[in-house]
Amino acid sequence: MWWIGIGHAGTLISAILLLLNQGWRNAINRFAEAMTLFAVACAGQFPILHMGRPWLGYWLIPYPNTMALWPQFRSPLDWDVFAVSTYATISVVFWYVGLIPDLASLRDKAHKRYQQVIFGALSLGWRGSAMHWMRYEKASLVLAGLSTPLVVSVHTVVSFDFAISIIPGWHTTIFPPYFVAGAIYSGFAMVLALMIPVRRFYGLEDLITLQHMNNMAKVMLATGLIVAYGYTSEVFFAWYSANNFERFMMHNRQFGPYAPFYWCLIFCNIITPQFLWIAKVRMHMGILFVISLIVNVGMWLERFVIVITSLHRDFVPSSWGYYSPTRWDWAVYIGTIGLFMTLIFLFVRVLPMITIFEMRMLVPSGRVKEPVR
């Protein structure tokens, strides 16, 4: 869930900002999209790894079979399968389509045979003709139009996993909007957390400017406030519902054995981002980096709090327990972080992390020397 949330930012940056014709997105969208893909890949591991019999995971997919058995379409888990797989597909296509002109440039600049072959195959015969550009623009627009609702729908569906169940603390209608906001929030935090060191390390200050950082920080602040609103309304409705189970759950969340996690979460996700009101903070890379890391931790804590505090003391007191992650739980989590970082570094190494052709459009000197075809 955390990974999926992170995944959101990428698509959001590319798609919505493309639709809104926000020029500043260009410098960061490639990187953000790649991050999206990798985060979704990581997220995809979890449901499978947590199944009792992962080799039978394909049973969740509706496919014709001799036993005439279908998955259970009432289950939110099955909706997840559709939502996430659609999202992943669209993201891959969007990302790949965006890469094609650059792959063609790489092909043209390649000196070694194998590079020429590989980039040649991947660029799908892109010659940069006007027709190509026209189709490209259209396709991008269509894909952006497709992905925008997906950004919202995926996390809405993910939140249904909780909202559909009857567990106190899960069974709330606020979850879909609050999850989407939370996802964007954590997504931007992750982009910042990755971008700031990369920008510094590769000396990309001129391409990814402070203005980019400023804008992203603003988005983070806005979504952070939505998330804060979500927390508040959760507390309010737990009280207002007059439901014993909900009230107990909230009380237990705030003062029970996991209370430190909850207050830590409040600190990370509500208090910390308030510094972003200050323009100087938004422009100071060191502080921004720290804040984005804290927000990432906070979002992880949020998931932990939602999942664990609700489950560990639910309806029947005799079955209450105390969960602490086993070393395998940690291993899986750290493993996916490793996978994510590996993929990110491979991406940075092998593919252009900043869109070449769009930068050409942006950089004035480039316009003069080599007009856009």
Add this chain to the structure above:
Amino acid sequence: MSEQPSEQRPNLDLGAIRARLDRAQGREYWRCLEELAETDGFQEMLHREFPRQAAEWEDADGRRNFLKLMGASLALAGLGACTRQPTEFVMPYATAPEQLIPGKPQFYATAVTLSGVATGVLMESHMGRPTKVEGNPQHPASLGSTDAITQASVLTMYDPDRSQSIIYLGEIRSFGSFLSMIKGALKDQVAKNGSGIRILTETVTSPSLGAQIGDVLKLFPSAKWHQYEPLGRGNARDGGKLAFGQYVNTVYKFDQADVVLSLDSDFLTGGTMPVRYARDFMSKRRVRGSEASMSRLYAIETTPTATGGKADHRQPVKPSQMAATVRQVAAAVGAGEAGGPATGTTTRFLSALIADLNAHKGSSIVIAGDDQTPEVHALAHAMNSALGNVGKTVFYTDPIEAQPVDQLASLKELLADLDAGQVDILMVMGGNPVYNAPPDLDVAGKIVKAKMRVRLGLYADETSDLCQWQLPETHSLEAWGDARAYDGTVTIMQPLIAPIYPASKSMSELLGVFTDSPEPTSYDLVRAYWQKQHAGTDFESWWRHAVHDGVVKDSALPVKTLAAKAPSASSAANGGDLEVSFHADSFLYDGRFANNGWLMELPRPVTKLTWDNAALVSPATAHRLGLQNSDYVELKSGGHTVWAAVWILPGQPDDSVALQLGYGRNKAGRVGNGAGFNSFLLRTSNQLSFGPVSLRKLGKQFPLASTQQHYLIDDGKSELEEREQKKRGILRGSTVAEYLKNPEFAQEVVETPGKGLTIYPETFKYEGYAWGMVIDLTACTGCGTCTAACQAENNISVVGKEQVLVTREMHWIRVDRYFSGDMQNPSTHFQPVPCMQCENAPCELVCPVAATAHDEDGINNMVYNRCVGTRYCSNNCPYKVRRFNFMRFADLDTESLKMVRNPDVTVRTRGVMEKCTYCIQRISQAKITSEKQDRRVHDGEIVTACEAACPTQAITFGDINDPNSRVAKLKQEKLNYGMLADLNTRPRTTYLAELRNPNPELQAETKG
């Protein structure tokens, strides 16, 4: 593991090495010639992180796998040692035994004994394999029900760790070589009148065995027969002798008693008490409609028991205060003199109790517990006499033992003879004195002074270690025998299967060696004995009936009229600032069942602990000594030291530590070895019940696996649980008086949504059958028999301590325990929780592959082979009754354990969810039968495993659509409520609210 380090070193090509060295530029180091030659072996060694054998341990589950492997190889070794075919028949019977229909189980009557006391059972047998124990409705101790230990007896029989062959000094021998040795030794004894022969057994109630030992003693007049058992009815026996001057057997009629006083007696669930007592007692407490009369139970206890938990009033007392308190009550009801004012007891409680007892002369019972001293037993007898209960609620008969003795004295006499070097042949038949005798007697040191030590035992245990000969004993389900029940009723026990390990001998067969040649079989011996007893001519028909029914008609012992005298006050009780008291474990008893996984993992009724015993202390004492749950402490008592883990238990008397016996064994087998600590080490012969103890914190933790407090205990934890459970109406209860005033009280706790509140049409109409269950919380004693029966019926796996610690136990029906009221002396409530089979099941909705599906009878079925293991159903189950196979818990490798499984139930594999099915296999069977006969299933035709086993008949199952069924009628009761029904789950399993009958005089302080 079989890989041998037998790698062949290839011949080194020295020429090539030289050539390589010549080619080398600069300095090159090599580790050995093999490296230079780049042999495969060296390359492989380089790439191997660890040397060969060590690599087997790489995986993290190494220990588990190792145990599994060991288990499999041990079991196979056992089978390999026999020369016969495997016991399972792969060919159809060419000439089938009469009435055997493949796939249909058969039932045989027999009995299961504990400390000699028999419970009549019917064994379910599938194609010659006994798989499940049911009670024998004709047997007075059972009336169709059983207890948990009896349920688990079948697993002990199949235990792969049982002693399997005759061992002489570590080597396998034939029975023939044993025979020639023993016969030779016996020849020498003939001249000495057998003065060197000693036979040590546990309590013997078997008439035939008693007679046989008598025959041996006739042949060898100077031989001696000793009996020793650490627990059991010993104190009761000695107490009877103290009161009456002779050994007696006491039979209580709880269905006649209006007031019952339990003195540390766990007569509802404990040890050798017959299941019958719980049933009789609860028959006086059943409230239906406006018939609301109830007996009243008082308990004075040194440690919380399930019986104390069910009591209307309970008083914890320090162990050393027990006798004085009892004396005070006895004096007030006219039995003997008070032993001085008791301290630490609530006099208000005592005066109310005394008034109540005096008001119910002739319809009350005072019963003392097996762990109490003979003095308390004698006082109880005196009180019953004084109250005029004898002949009305309390009856005396001749003892059921073949030869009752003071067992501790008997053991001491044997040890004295051993010390004097008078013992040539020592036969230790059953028992395990090296482990469980008082440590100050030094059994281990003295037993080796016997010249020839022969041991007959189910396991090669601590005692076998010190004997030259270890003979495997037959399990009671493998051999012919007989035994008496609590009232003397005899059951002739028939074997259900040929001994699994053919070398096994029964006790009577081994004794036959002394008298006869050739050695008779146990069948001959038992039959011959009863033929002699039988006066009539038609012995054959009598015998057939007796064996078939599992009960010898009119064999209950005749009632005697006796008058008890109160014993004089004993010398000062050896109390202390901190006292320790010893109690039989609820399920391991004296440790004999330590290798039974079902019993090991069955949560103890009050503590809910599994896999370990603990030093139980009260919250106040824990606070005073700065103790937390799971703290490791050193206990010193009677000159011995034991390390134990602390468990804080509300209701434990202050300044006392209660220890359960039977743990800490090191020769029990794979299951029992190393579980818990051995409290027998503190139980010296002068403090068999209790004694002073000193406690020291070790500053370490020892994790204890409880199924209910899976987390760190915080001080307010218990109160929080209680408050929340009450607010939610999970367990509802009141008093009889309140119930009569307001019978609807159970309905008023929370609002239950009615049907028809949804705009969607009802998917299921339930026009055929609608299976449902009602559990009477008043009758539930929390004994755990339902859980054990379910485990046996449904092939439920044992998961082990590590898994219980992370809440992965697999029991389909659990018994929840809640405390209410004062932490120092709370009332305890039990609530069995199987699957509720909700009509609106939250689990069904969320399964992505529809592996849990509703059927037209309303059962929420699990389709194991469709389950992919997302565990979402379990998350969404408000009752948390779903159990997930996180690992491959089922042991699919051990041969003998394959035979214990119910062939009608799937053995689940790793990664699937499972839960209570209402014993769907039994439902289907009844439905098929009824369809063949073109009728509906009768009420009572389907009995779930838990319902059948429940000693108090607290569980009722049936068809709700049939208005005349018992379950439908119970659902009409005002007390009937659905747990969490306010969630609109519409549970099919409902509860009857718990009622108690507190004394109005004491009511103010009872918060029930």
